[in-house]
Amino acid sequence: MLWLAFRMLFQERGRLVITLIGIVFSTVLTLVEIGIYLGMMGNATSVVRHTDADIWIVSQNVPNFDFTQPFPANRINRVRSLDEVQWAEKIHVWFAFLKLADGRREQAQVIGFNPDTGIGGPWSMALGKPYDVKGGSYIIMDESSRQRLGKLEPGTMWELNLFREQSFKLVGLSREALSFTTIPVVFTSYNEVDRSLMGTDFEGQTSFIVVKLKDTSTVDEVARKLRAVLPDNDVYTKQGFIDRTVNYWTIQTGMGMAFFLTAILAVLIGGAIVGQTIYAGTIEHLRDYGTLKAMGAKNGDINLVILTQAAVSAVLGFALGVVITIASRHGIVSAGVSMQLPLLLFAAVFAIVVATCLSAAYISVRKVKMLDPVMVFRE
Amino acid sequence: MDKAILETRAVSKIYGEGAGRVAALEAATVSLSQDEVLLIMGPSGSGKTTLLSIMGCILSPTSGEVLVHGRNISAYRELELANIRRRYFGFVFQAFNLFRSLTAQENVEVVLRMKGRSKQKVHAEAENLMERVGLARRAHAYPRDLSGGEKQRTAIARALAGDPPIILADEPTANLDSRTGRDILQLLRSHAKDLHKAVAIVSHDPKVEEVAHRVILLEDGRLQS
Numbered sequence: 001m002l003w004l005a006f007r008m009l010f011q012e013r014g015r016l017v018i019t020l021i022g023i024v025f026s027t028v029l030t031l032v033e034i035g036i037y038l039g040m041m042g043n044a045t046s047v048v049r050h051t052d053a054d055i056w057i058v059s060q061n062v063p064n065f066d067f068t069q070p071f072p073a074n075r076i077n078r079v080r081s082l083d084e085v086q087w088a089e090k091i092h093v094w095f096a097f098l099k100l101a102d103g104r105r106e107q108a109q110v111i112g113f114n115p116d117t118g119i120g121g122p123w124s125m126a127l128g129k130p131y132d133v134k135g136g137s138y139i140i141m142d143e144s145s146r147q148r149l150g151k152l153e154p155g156t157m158w159e160l161n162l163f164r165e166q167s168f169k170l171v172g173l174s175r176e177a178l179s180f181t182t183i184p185v186v187f188t189s190y191n192e193v194d195r196s197l198m199g200t201d202f203e204g205q206t207s208f209i210v211v212k213l214k215d216t217s218t219v220d221e222v223a224r225k226l227r228a229v230l231p232d233n234d235v236y237t238k239q240g241f242i243d244r245t246v247n248y249w250t251i252q253t254g255m256g257m258a259f260f261l262t263a264i265l266a267v268l269i270g271g272a273i274v275g276q277t278i279y280a281g282t283i284e285h286l287r288d289y290g291t292l293k294a295m296g297a298k299n300g301d302i303n304l305v306i307l308t309q310a311a312v313s314a315v316l317g318f319a320l321g322v323v324i325t326i327a328s329r330h331g332i333v334s335a336g337v338s339m340q341l342p343l344l345l346f347a348a349v350f351a352i353v354v355a356t357c358l359s360a361a362y363i364s365v366r367k368v369k370m371l372d373p374v375m376v377f378r379e
Numbered sequence: 380m381d382k383a384i385l386e387t388r389a390v391s392k393i394y395g396e397g398a399g400r401v402a403a404l405e406a407a408t409v410s411l412s413q414d415e416v417l418l419i420m421g422p423s424g425s426g427k428t429t430l431l432s433i434m435g436c437i438l439s440p441t442s443g444e445v446l447v448h449g450r451n452i453s454a455y456r457e458l459e460l461a462n463i464r465r466r467y468f469g470f471v472f473q474a475f476n477l478f479r480s481l482t483a484q485e486n487v488e489v490v491l492r493m494k495g496r497s498k499q500k501v502h503a504e505a506e507n508l509m510e511r512v513g514l515a516r517r518a519h520a521y522p523r524d525l526s527g528g529e530k531q532r533t534a535i536a537r538a539l540a541g542d543p544p545i546i547l548a549d550e551p552t553a554n555l556d557s558r559t560g561r562d563i564l565q566l567l568r569s570h571a572k573d574l575h576k577a578v579a580i581v582s583h584d585p586k587v588e589e590v591a592h593r594v595i596l597l598e599d600g601r602l603q604s
Contacts, residue, residue, distance in 0.1 A: 001492070001493070003492060004478075004481075004489055004492075007480050007481055007485065008478075008480045011480035011481075012480065287474075287476060288476075288478050290476075291470075291472070291476040291478075292489075292493070293461070294435070294437055294464065294470055295464060295465065295468075295469075295470060295490055295493065296461050296462065296463075296464035296465025296466070296468070296493065296494075297461065297465075297493055298458060298461045299457075301493070373437045374432050374437055374438050376437075376470070376472055376476055377428045377431065377432060377472065377473070377549050
């Protein structure tokens with residue numbers, strides 16, 4: 001009966017094309033939507049994920065890495081006083097303005113880190129080393145910023161306004177350091193940011209304290225202790241801070257819902273198209289199925305024909321959808337939109353597409369189950 | 380031609396209840412033997428197709444018994460009836476009922492595959508049947524490219540596929556011209572004889588009488604002869 005399913009499916013090319021359009025549309029839209037969502041979440045959590053720390057200490061109610069609220073940096077001493085702590089480092093995150101060669105200004109996210117340890121600094125370098133920002137007004141910019149900032153030539157000087165205008169020399173280029181807000185990320189030394197804050201209300205303040213433990217299995221216990229000694233701060237485990245960030249962007253802002261709603265609509269519309277074409281095909285073949293039943297085919301045999309057609313359509317449509325998505329990925333990323341397409345996403349969307357197609361075919365299966373083979377004698 | 384291969388004993392088919400009760404068939408007792416061509420005649424609405432559906436185990440009677448090869452199948456469930464149909468029956472339909480996505484030969488192959496023939500045998504057996512009905516040259520044509528006579532020959536080859544002992548034909552000449560209809564009837568009769576089949580034909584075409592060994596007449600759901 002599989003043979004019959006294949007013959008019926010590929011003989012009626014018009015219907016197959018319409019079915020495939022529905023599935024391809026559904027697959028591409030779902031993959032792109034969720035891929036962009038994952039890309040944005042990846043950006044939002046990139047520094048946290050790539051920093052080798054077990055605990056993140058932030059100001060109260062700071063919802064993510066981008067929206068920081070400074071707090072006294074000397075609280076790091078309370079952190080270091082705990083026996084379980086291997087090391088603790090401070091990280092600055094501020095928004096500043098970069099002056100471009102043509103006089104325009106672009107907002108930038110400035111991350112100040114300790115170049116001696118590299119904690120909180122760039123994790124992948126296209127040019128130079130994180131350590132290169134030590135001892136002066138040096139910056140590392142991410143190569144993804146070219147689209148907004150133009151040429152990024154090492155050795156060139158950049159005007160960065162963080163409370164005061166100051167010239168910085170570009171000494172390196174990082175890779176994959178993108179912010180959620182898509183504004184350019186600029187790395188410099190923690191001390192350089194500290195100097196910029198001198199004389200302002202934020203002097204002696206920091207954005208984050210990150211902590212590495214001697215024994216990571218004690219992370220929950222140490223986090224509890226830190227909450228006790230730092231009542232004015234929020235203390236997160238690394239995963240906890242990632243979850244908090246994702247939760248903020250996904251649920252609190254409603255952005256995640258918008259993405260998922262589009263993805264769900266894509267699946268539903270694709271499913272409706274597939275269901276409709278398969279059902280129309282079933283109605284058109286009702287006499288064939290009745291004839292098969294009259295000749296001794298069981299309902300299961302005919303169901304196999306219908307479900308095989310739905311499953312084969314799902315696999316073909318999904319494969320085409322994947323090819324289109326991968327082919328368009330470069331264009332999407334070039335336009336400055338982050339997109340992540342992990343294998344798990346493909347597996348999940350494949351399962352959804354197959355399940356949707358089989359569910360859509362179920363209406364046809366029900367129709368055939370109720371089919372009275374006596375109808376074959378009617379002209 | 381003595382031993383009945385298919386029997387209906389006082390089968391009735393009643394639709395509806397009370398004032399809306401319609402008896403499509405009443406107490407029809409019919410037998411069909413090997414090598415026999417039985418013609419069931421009657422005007423439209425006389426219950427011919429209902430009787431044929433019951434004989435073919437497609438429709439369950441309201442009362443009475445149906446025996447296939449001596450086995451009473453009246454209480455069988457749908458799945459068991461499907462097995463009986465697959466094993467014992469070949470059908471020829473008035474509207475041919477060929478699968479338009481399949482070639483003429485593939486229409487025969489689909490039944491052989493359904494009957495569990497091995498892949499190796501399916502092709503050879505279908506080819507042989509196409510030759511038997513005189514369609515070897517048109518074996519790879521699709522139904523849309525076949526004439527009415529060729530379609531019905533294909534349908535006969537399909538009915539013969541898997542060597543079922545009983546062939547039931549519903550108005551096999553209704554959509555054919557007179558000459559083609561005669562050819563088809565001769566084909567049915569010769570196969571009944573050569574292959575020792577039992578053939579029941581429902582028709583109101585008088586030509587069919589020429590090939591039938593026995594004729595029964597239905598009127599208002601009742602057997603007249």
